Amino acid sequence: MPMRQKAGRAMAQERDGDTETRILDAAHAVFMRKGAYGARMQEIADEAGVNRALLHYYFHDREGLARAVFERAMEEMFPAAMRVWAADAPFEQNLREAVRLAFDHLGANPYLPGFLQTEMHVHPERFREMMARVADGPLAAISAQIRAAIDAGHLRPVPLDQLLVSIHALIVFPFSARAFTETVLAESGRDFDDFIAERKETVAEFILRALRP
Amino acid sequence: MPMRQKAGRAMAQERDGDTETRILDAAHAVFMRKGAYGARMQEIADEAGVNRALLHYYFHDREGLARAVFERAMEEMFPAAMRVWAADAPFEQNLREAVRLAFDHLGANPYLPGFLQTEMHVHPERFREMMARVADGPLAAISAQIRAAIDAGHLRPVPLDQLLVSIHALIVFPFSARAFTETVLAESGRDFDDFIAERKETVAEFILRALRP
């Protein structure tokens, strides 16, 4: 139902990219702040510097917009991970690299996990479908490497699905539950970015030690 | 602003508890499903078996209702944890017990983390204030025990805040990111409840191994 004719270049607002992209970027920004639910179409239009009606012209309705933002975010998350686990390096090295990469990406998009969280709660079907399309590759690659490392005796045998969830939990949770994290940090008086920078190193270590045979 | 005169007992709908409690329970149930944002007041009223106007009578507005549900949920979460960490047992034993307890509670309220997640995103101030009131005690108790165990040489020295976040991540994330978890489980064809039951045992083990000196 959404119609996207990119034909004749626009003339007016040439600030960054074409109008459709500007709207998408604006929607992304607002959704990160307010969530896909509490975001007002007006606010998105303002942020994009266009009229509310244009949002409907390009994305039909709020759902179309949410879906587009969601899909682009997912597509950006996983291909990067894909490359790491495709590498033919030892498990330990790949893990460290993947963790570092994930933290860099989330550090640059700290509200992404919260948004995805909400989306996955409101539209679990869409999320699963999307995951299957974009994340099955990387997940399979990680699984294969873990299995191989276990078989080779480098890692303690652990249930694969538990480990996959644990790895993601240790990376994503500090962001998705940011307010919780900050409560903990209030004690030590530490800065969130600081905490994340340190975590980038300690998490891989934590996982590897837990997996020692 | 919310007014709660519990004076004269009600006469009609006596099904479970007084009306205020029934409304609160209903709001809890609906919020778990739809989130505090997408929930309709009508749906809550239906679930409680009362009229929409009564919701306003007791809780003034949707925000008041959300706050009440949120506060009760938080107050139920942490006192239980409190008791465990107050026990004068070895760290390892307390950890296993606390993990088991947490999983039991979340297993019975699987959508609670998602709800809290959203609340903490939309009202970070309220969340922090609430955390300070209800969770600082338990957190301090855990911290003290970990520090003592490290000083005694039973645990590898690790940054305390990192560990606190990691422990909670490993427990909460599978629920808060349930759709993600289920995607992972789709591979192994396993059931969510099954996965959680197993996790109750493996997570403590995972943490303790990661902390070996």
Next chain:
DNA sequence: GTCTATATAGGGATAGAC
């Protein structure tokens, strides 16, 4: 305390001009 009926606002979506 609990209901019915109603005021009111806010926002999503569309029609149509330019």
Next chain:
DNA sequence: GTCTATCCCTATATAGAC
């Protein structure tokens, strides 16, 4: 492609009867 103007619906919130 982009804007203005408007329709319409939904949900919240209140007033007032019982």
